[in-house]
Amino acid sequence: MKGKKQSFKERIVVKASGDDAIEQAQEIAARLGLSWEPAPCSSACMSEATEQDLLVLRVSSNGLELIKADDPKLSGAVRVDFTTGRTAFRRKQQKKELLVRAVEGKGKTQLKIIDATGGLGRDSFLLAAAGHQVRIFERQPVIAALLADGLERAAEHPETAAICQQILLTMGDAVPALKAMQEIRAGEGEGGKESVDVVYLDPMFPERRKSALVKKELQLLQLLAEIEQSPEQLLTAALLVAEQRVVVKRPVKASFLTERSPSYSLSGKTVRFDVYLGGLLSRNRVSSG
Ligand SMILES: C[S@@+](CC[C@H](N)C(=O)[O-])C[C@H]1O[C@@H](n2cnc3c(N)ncnc32)[C@H](O)[C@@H]1O
Structure with a gap:
């Protein structure tokens, strides 16, 4: 009905x-x-x-x-499992992933990353497997519960336990959290305790990605998670916090998020990563509204 x-x-x-x-x-x-x-x-x-x-x-x-x-x-169920199947395979090859290259840039150091649109945590897990510290925000409670459950099981597994130590999951909206971090950071100055190197965004988009597995998961996620109504707020808050870069995942042929042109993009077969270089220079061009 x-x-x-x-x-x-x-x-x-x-x-x-x-x-x-x-x-x-x-x-x-x-x-x-x-x-x-x-x-x-x-x-x-x-x-x-x-x-x-x-x-x-x-x-x-x-x-x-x-x-x-x-x-x-x-048919079948959506369950978060970082220890077997495609996720485990991708984790072992993480340095080849376009996502990891987009987030790391040319740097070699460990990064503090915020994944502001956590979903089922696949991307975050790859970034943590590449050695980075990842704080995930997921605002949809059921999706956050599925992810928390997958992380708990991965924390018990010998191959993934150390990666889980690098991940912190918060159930909640990333926009107010990013704004609060920006205020703290403004008091501390660059490089303070609350500093964030990279903010990663993969907002829900209506377009379909290929792969049957992703399709099934995405369809279920789309039943729960809402299409991002205000991506400007998310991108603006991210740009104000990230000291190095904001990376946005998009379908390869989609327009830029909020039509704002990135510094550069890395494109794969189906997805593209738009990279917005951060730092004071770009912050001066962003209004915090
Ligand atoms: C396409 S999914 C992300 C998939 C994820 N990259 C992965 O690897 O599994 C987008 C997710 O972002 C969440 N989301 C969207 N806006 C958010 C916000 N402002 N704060 C927290 N979560 C958000 C949605 O609930 C949805 O689960």
């Missing part, structure tokens, strides 16, 4: 995979303000929920999974 857009809380139900996960499911539902169903949800639970657009957040001993119950094309 079309009409008023439902809030994410009306569209997600928390279910436990079995009796052993019921307590945890209850705790997660209470924390996120979601409803929960006491009946255990086996793998068949995907066909149990038939209401259009209903999402199931399934809790099991394997972690959290988000499932779109009524859409067979999105």
Whole structure:
């Protein structure tokens, strides 16, 4: 039924995979303000929920999974796993990633990075694997919960535990946080305790990226996360904080975010990284509004 857009809380139900996960499911539902169903949800639970657009957040001993119950094309679940599959492969080759090259520039030192649009944390994890300190902001509570769950499991795994030490996840909107950092920094001066080298932005865009896997995840993310309504605020706050650069991920053929021209871009087959060099020079050209 079309009409008023439902809030994410009306569209997600928390279910436990079995009796052993019921307590945890209850705790997660209470924390996120979601409803929960006491009946255990086996793998068949995907066909149990038939209401259009209903999402199931399934809790099991394997972690959290988000499932779109009524859409067979999105079969399977979205779960954050940094230890196996494509993410693990990319992590091992991280220096070849265009993202890492765009963020590092020519520098060789460890960077303090803010990922202001954390999502499922794939990009942040690559940056942390490249040796940088990454603070992630994610404002959508369910996406933040999926990411926190993936990070917790990765922190227990011998191959990824050290990378997790480099990552700090905050659930919340990055714009006020960046503005607060800018005020502190203004008091401290450049290079102070609160200094940030790079701010990375990957706002949700309506265009599709290729790859079936990304498509499935993106479609689910798009059901929860909102298309960025005010990218100017995000980009302006980022430019005022980043001492070295702001890097924005865009679909390869998309216009620049807010039409502001970057210093330069690095383009791959499907995505492009627009790099805005930071420092006082560019800050003088940004109004903090
Ligand atoms: C395209 S996804 C990012 C994907 C991410 N780069 C990854 O590797 O998984 C964009 C995410 O940014 C989040 N977001 C958008 N604006 C935000 C803001 N102002 N503060 C915090 N999170 C934000 C959305 O909720 C969404 O989850």
